[in-house]
Amino acid sequence: SIVDTPHGIFTSVLNKALLSTTQPRHLRKSWIVQMLETKYEPIQQSAVDYFELLSNLTVIDYILDEHATPTPVDIDCFSRSQEEVFSEVQNLKYLIPAMISLADCEQERVAITCVIQRVLDNAMVRPFSIAILFCDLFFHIF
Numbered sequence: 001s002i003v004d005t006p007h008g009i010f011t012s013v014l015n016k017a018l019l020s021t022t023q024p025r026h027l028r029k030s031w032i033v034q035m036l037e038t039k040y041e042p043i044q045q046s047a048v049d050y051f052e053l054l055s056n057l058t059v060i061d062y063i064l065d066e067h068a069t070p071t072p073v074d075i076d077c078f079s080r081s082q083e084e085v086f087s088e089v090q091n092l093k094y095l096i097p098a099m100i101s102l103a104d105c106e107q108e109r110v111a112i113t114c115v116i117q118r119v120l121d122n123a124m125v126r127p128f129s130i131a132i133l134f135c136d137l138f139f140h141i142f
Contacts, residue, residue, distance in 0.1 A: 054089070
């Protein structure tokens with residue numbers, strides 16, 4: 001079974017962790033979004049730490065042997081797993097609004113992580129976002 005492979009375990013655990021909740025499907029907020037929304041700063045900081053950890057994972061972390069040399073298969077599997085996890089983060093509901101409520105220093109920390117940069121990049125190319133940017137530019141010029 002794919003879950004018995006490092007790729008399957010890695011992806012399965014992270015995806016389930018990101019989406020675990022008891023709310024109805026259409027109202028789901030993942031635990032990580034709830035951590036970002038809390039008013040307790042150490043919990044918010046832990047959520048940002050998690051995004052930093054996700055962004056800084058390497059193929060060595062994936063194969064779980066720091067003394068082994070990654071094979072091309074390891075690198076390919078890691079890349080696919082990372083893509084799946086980043087896609088799950090990108091699809092989290094309420095993520096961007098939750099990040100806005102962070103303290104400035106935490107907003108800066110989370111904004112420079114690879115995973116959140118991808119979320120923000122993809123949000124910026126949506127038609128609504130482009131319209132907002134265009135209107136903002138227009139009102140600043142005139």
